[in-house]
Amino acid sequence: MNTRQIFGSLACGAVLLTGVAGCSDEPAEKPQTSSSGDSDKANGDTNAGTAPADLLKLGVEQGQAGNLDAAKTTFEKVLAAEADNKFAWFNLGFIAQSRNQPDEAVTNYDKALAADGNYKPALFNKAIALEGKAPTTSIDIYRKVVSIDNKSSTAYLRLGILLSQTGDDSKARDAFKAAIRLDKGLTSAVPAKYRPTPTPTTRSSAPAGR
Incomplete structure (x- = not known):
């Protein structure tokens, strides 16, 4: 087992x-x-x-x-x-x-x-449990989680959501950017205003005929 x-x-x-x-x-x-x-x-x-x-x-x-x-x-x-x-x-x-x-x-x-004190699973789930009741504490915990593991994409995502709710758009954008960089599959979970603007693709022009 x-x-x-x-x-x-x-x-x-x-x-x-x-x-x-x-x-x-x-x-x-x-x-x-x-x-x-x-x-x-x-x-x-x-x-x-x-x-x-x-x-x-x-x-x-x-x-x-x-x-x-x-x-x-x-x-x-x-x-x-x-x-x-x-x-x-x-x-x-x-x-x-x-x-x-x-x-x-x-x-x-x-x-x-x-x-x-650095037990990541307990930290993460405690932060989730406190999101509605004590969002400031939850934010602090998510920050600790990503300081322990800077590849924790879902922690960045949830941190960004809480920061956006407090009106801290700059830090929320940074958190969402980190989440998407680590896992592009999380893009749809990021509020539209924080999503990266798609880079338009350019097509090369075919040579003009004579």
């Missing part, structure tokens, strides 16, 4: 993780379930290993199977053994955010960040 198990996506590729930090730059999507993983484990096989690493894997499998209640319980067992396990806290935050519980999600992401 791969140590990085993608369960769903919340903006910067929120993932249920077993031990490897990861954060893709895919646009926001609804969480998706996966058919991978053993069904007995996904439903809470009592013979599954109880070491934190084994429990993390089990929790991911349960999440992939759509059994979020069981996954939540499993990640809580990880924390009973390792209170500062950033992956377990992140996964609990992901589950809460998937269930539209932003306050609980932020609390869990903060616990992950207490263990690792």
Whole structure:
């Protein structure tokens, strides 16, 4: 089983993780379930290993199977053994955010960040959760994300959107420019006024006939 198990996506590729930090730059999507993983484990096989690493894997499998209640319980067992396990806290935050519980999600992401202040997946998803409630804080977090990873195109995109809402057109334009430079597929998500003007193509004239 791969140590990085993608369960769903919340903006910067929120993932249920077993031990490897990861954060893709895919646009926001609804969480998706996966058919991978053993069904007995996904439903809470009592013979599954109880070491934190084994429990993390089990929790991911349960999440992939759509059994979020069981996954939540499993990640809580990880924390009973390792209170500062950033992956377990992140996964609990992901589950809460998937269930539209932003306050609980932020609390869990903060616990992950207490263990690792530069943990990009928790930073990114915390910023998303705070966009509506605390946009200034969200802007600061996105700036930290791109300082950690200057290739995080979706972070630049969301940063640009928030900056444009504050009226800071110059900095918003810079953020959108960075997003598009890194991923031209994000161009359609950029407000029209900030999109680069297409460069007209010139055609060479054919020689005039005599």
